[in-house]
Amino acid sequence: MLKSKWEVHVFLKTFEAFANWDGEKHFLAMETENPRGILTIMKSPDGAFYYHRKNDLYWDIREIKVETDILTDIIWAFRLAIQKSIKQMAL
Numbered sequence: 001m002l003k004s005k006w007e008v009h010v011f012l013k014t015f016e017a018f019a020n021w022d023g024e025k026h027f028l029a030m031e032t033e034n035p036r037g038i039l040t041i042m043k044s045p046d047g048a049f050y051y052h053r054k055n056d057l058y059w060d061i062r063e064i065k066v067e068t069d070i071l072t073d074i075i076w077a078f079r080l081a082i083q084k085s086i087k088q089m090a091l
Contacts, residue, residue: 001086002079008072011082015043018086025050030085032078039078041071 002008011018019026019041029040037055042063044050049071050063066074075082 001083005072005076008075028085030081032081
């Protein structure tokens with residue numbers, strides 16, 4: 001699915017189609033391998049993106065607002081985990 005950084009940009013523009021809704025924002029939680037844990041990417045109704053990490057090394061106290069260019073790099077680094085999470089949602 002995510003074979004280039006251009007596809008990551010498309011993914012972010014259509015994030016809601018791949019994410020769950022919690023009543024306040026869209027979110028996609030995925031299991032990561034290195035470090036082992038959970039990475040959650042969120043998008044608020046105003047279009048701002050946030051992330052939250054909980055893993056073997058650290059646990060973010062709050063959601064962290066992130067700019068799209070930095071988020072693109074994060075998604076690219078964890079693209080396999082994102083693809084796995086999306087496939088599991090489809091089941």
